[in-house]
Amino acid sequence: MTKYELEILNIILNSCEHLSADExxxxxxxxxPGVVKATCYNNLNKLTDEGLIRRIVLDNNSCRYDRTMRxxxxxxxxxxKIKDVYLKDMTSSLKKELGVEVESxxxxxxxxxxxxxxxxxxxxxxxxx
Amino acid sequence: MTKYELEILNIILNSCEHLSADExxxxxxxxxPGVVKATCYNNLNKLTDEGLIRRIVLDNNSCRYDRTMRxxxxxxxxxxKIKDVYLKDMTSSLKKELGVEVESxxxxxxxxxxxxxxxxxxxxxxxxx
DNA sequence: CCTCTTTTTAGAATGATTCTAAATTTATTA
DNA sequence: TAATAAATTTAGAATCATTCTAAAAAGAGG
Numbered sequence: 001m002t003k004y005e006l007e008i009l010n011i012i013l014n015s016c017e018h019l020s021a022d023e024x025x026x027x028x029x030x031x032x033p034g035v036v037k038a039t040c041y042n043n044l045n046k047l048t049d050e051g052l053i054r055r056i057v058l059d060n061n062s063c064r065y066d067r068t069m070r071x072x073x074x075x076x077x078x079x080x081k082i083k084d085v086y087l088k089d090m091t092s093s094l095k096k097e098l099g100v101e102v103e104s105x106x107x108x109x110x111x112x113x114x115x116x117x118x119x120x121x122x123x124x125x126x127x128x129x
Numbered sequence: 130m131t132k133y134e135l136e137i138l139n140i141i142l143n144s145c146e147h148l149s150a151d152e153x154x155x156x157x158x159x160x161x162p163g164v165v166k167a168t169c170y171n172n173l174n175k176l177t178d179e180g181l182i183r184r185i186v187l188d189n190n191s192c193r194y195d196r197t198m199r200x201x202x203x204x205x206x207x208x209x210k211i212k213d214v215y216l217k218d219m220t221s222s223l224k225k226e227l228g229v230e231v232e233s234x235x236x237x238x239x240x241x242x243x244x245x246x247x248x249x250x251x252x253x254x255x256x257x258x
Numbered sequence: 259c260c261t262c263t264t265t266t267t268a269g270a271a272t273g274a275t276t277c278t279a280a281a282t283t284t285a286t287t288a
Numbered sequence: 289t290a291a292t293a294a295a296t297t298t299a300g301a302a303t304c305a306t307t308c309t310a311a312a313a314a315g316a317g318g
Contacts, residue, residue, distance in 0.1 A: 002284090002296065021274075036298055041275065043296095061190050061306080062274080077232055087226055094238055097216055103206055103239040109223055110232040131265065131315090150305075165267055170306065172265095190275080191305080 005043045007031055012053050018064035018082045056082065056108075072107040078116035085109070134172045136160055141182050147193035147211045185211065185237075201236040207245035214238070 001009075011027045012019065019027070025040040044065060047053045056064045056073065064082060074083040087107070095102045130138075140156045141148065148156070154169040173194060176182045185193045185202065193211060203212040216236070224231045 039297055055188065057186050057188050057190060059184065059186050061186060061192070063190070074227070074229075085227060087223075094216075098203070098214060098238070100203075100240055103241065105236060105238040107234060107236050109227070109234040111229055112232065168266055
């Protein structure tokens with residue numbers, strides 16, 4: 001594991017946010033000012049392939065990086081901020097309901113976060129789409 | 130609703146596949162050869178906003194379009210093909226478990242489809258990541 | 259028919275990510 | 289330790305899906 005790969009892993013494991021590739025790159029530059037963006041992408045891909053970090057793809061086609069320990073995500077329909085939630089693992093119940101092998105799953109729950117909830121008419125935006 | 134919007138809606142409702150924007154565009158051109166790609170994108174966005182179709186964002190940052198009736202997706206970890214599955218709606222159980230309002234959710238289940246399952250060593254690829 | 263609004267067009271712009279080929283670093287093994 | 293091989297990084301160009309822009313066209317209502 002190279003110094004860049006290690007530092008990127010640390011950045012992600014120690015972050016409370018869900019960072020974009022660009023945000024990871026900015027943090028990486030604080031320690032290694034000369035580093036190049038492609039290196040950041042290379043290592044984000046490598047770490048993802050190795051299963052050490054996890055890529056979350058948002059509806060607007062942008063990615064965030066996260067720890068791998070199994071958990072689910074609340075995504076705010078307004079500000080798009082992500083919050084981790086630790087719901088019980090559904091793998092085996094999905095297997096049972098589907099009758100097939102399940103490798104993993106990805107559950108994104110759309111909500112209005114507390115910061116945004118005041119800014120919406122709840123009846124219109126939550127009651128029905 | 131314009132002829133383009135209507136035709137795009139028909140293309141998606143009548144397709145058994147989960148089409149990409151480009152595939153929708155190719156099909157649209159069969160009926161309206163002069164139409165331009167931006168029109169296709171405009172209308173895909175409009176239809177999505179109107180809730181008449183649904184956008185699925187894959188891990189590789191590409192989109193597919195689908196009917197809106199609530200259902201979940203099996204995504205093959207090898208060929209990335211999508212299959213619809215109609216699992217029971219979890220909205221209310223999620224609300225209960227989380228203790229917050231839930232607008233909707235998006236569940237993607239990763240598996241190896243029957244076409245790809247022969248090409249993998251199941252112990253390695255399914256047992257653990 | 260006139261005015262206002264919406265949609266379409268053409269093509270440029272954007273922006274995230276990937277690619278390429280050369281340079282550098284790290285690891286291997288003679 | 290020197291030589292060779294493999295992996296990583298670099299710089300910047302390329303890609304590709306999508307969005308933007310401003311002008312033209314189409315549609316709707318009075």
